[in-house]
Amino acid sequence: MGAVGGENSRMRIGLLGAGPWARKVHGPAIAAHPRWSAGGVWARRPAAAAEVVAVSGGPVHASVDDLIDACDAVAFAVPPAVQAELxxxxxxxxxxxxxxxxxxxxxxxxxxxxxxxxASGVRSATMLTLRFDPAIRAWLDAVPAGAGGPGTTATARWLSGALLGGPFAASSWRAEHGALLDVGPHVVDLLDAALGPVVDVDHAHRDEPDLWRIGLVHDGGARSSVVLSLRVPVDPTEFEVALVGGLGADGRGRYVLDRRQADAVACFGALLDDLADAIGSGADLPVDAARALHLQRVIDRIVRAVG
Structure with a gap:
């Protein structure tokens, strides 16, 4: 297999799945990346896989094992249950x-x-898109150390009409679980990164069809309030994270994030850079599988708090 290095030694990354995210994000990012080459695609429907390789490059693989054998790394673009299975x-x-x-x-x-x-010893990265946006990275870097104390409160909202129509409205797992499983990990991750680990869920309530109101407690005593929905008729998406009080570094005690700088393709490209660096160094990424598990534990607490 390849090694991270020059043009002729790029590593190969294959793609499992051929949904809208694979076509619009993974495929273009892999095709454009200078440090990775396309290892091909496997999907349940070969015709769908062919649509992705038309963008990403590489072959359509007849089986999951064929794709694994052909690649140094594998990117998942499948429903959560399938990802865990494979x-x-x-x-x-x-x-x-x-x-x-x-x-x-x-x-x-x-x-x-x-x-x-x-147990495997491989490097892993989780596609927490916002964490690979340079503007959001700068915002997190600006939040002062110790911001997660009891004098700090945070609010976060992500309101979208993504499940009312468009390419993701047909996603069965999103339709079943709504905003909590889809965008919830993004929001919890940002709050957790800014204010310290989430250690408890103070309250959680879901109004049908998909409006979530959640209260989180951080290990330093800070508290966060979250509102999520993918079934609100708004366009563009309403997104904001605000940290207030007890911050002090800029004299205002307020840090607000309300926009992204990079699109998802650029963010996935940044992830691929970080993954290549991690493979070369042997270091774990901050957003590895262990991070994904921590976020899933918080999501599980929220689900149980709703009852």
Whole structure:
């Protein structure tokens, strides 16, 4: 297999899945990346896989094992339950992985998946898109150390009409679980990164069809309030994270994030850079499978708090 280096030694990354995210994000990012080459695509429907390779390059593989054998790393673009089912096979073959969030459809499956990655010794990265946006990275860097104390409160909202129409409205797992499983990991991850680990869920309520109101407690005493929905008729998406009080570094005690700088293709490209660096150094990424498991544990607490 390849090694991270010059033009003729790029590593090969294959893609499992051929949904809208694979066509619009993974495929273009892989095709454009200077450090990776396309290892091809496997999907349940070969015709769908062919649509992706028309963008990404590489062959359509007849089986999952064929794709694994052809690649140094595998990116997942499949539903959470399928990702958890296939992940152990991929990492046991020594392949590095790019994971989607959530890690699995439920916590027990996520725990098994994360354990398999840890035991294999491969590098892993989770596609927490916002964490690879340079503007959001700068915002997180600006939040002062110790911001997660009891004097800090945070609010976060992600309101979208994504499940009312468009390419993701037909996704069965998104339709079943709504915003919590889809965008919830992104929001929990940002709050957790800014204010310290989430250690408890103070309250959680879901109004049908898909409006979530959640209260989180961080280990330093800070508290966060979250509102999520993918069934609100708004366009563009309403997105904001605000940290207030007890911050002090800029004299205002307020840090607000309300926009992204990079699109998802650029963010996936940045992830591939970080993964290549991690493979070269042997270091774990901050957004690895263990991070995905932590987020899934918080999501599970929220589900249980709703009852």
């Amino acid at each position: 992940l152990e096979r991929v990492v046991n073959a020594g392949k590095h992985v790019v994971l989607e969030k959530p890690l699995a459809a439920d916590l027990p499956a996520a725990e098994r998946a994360a354990a398999a990655v840890a």
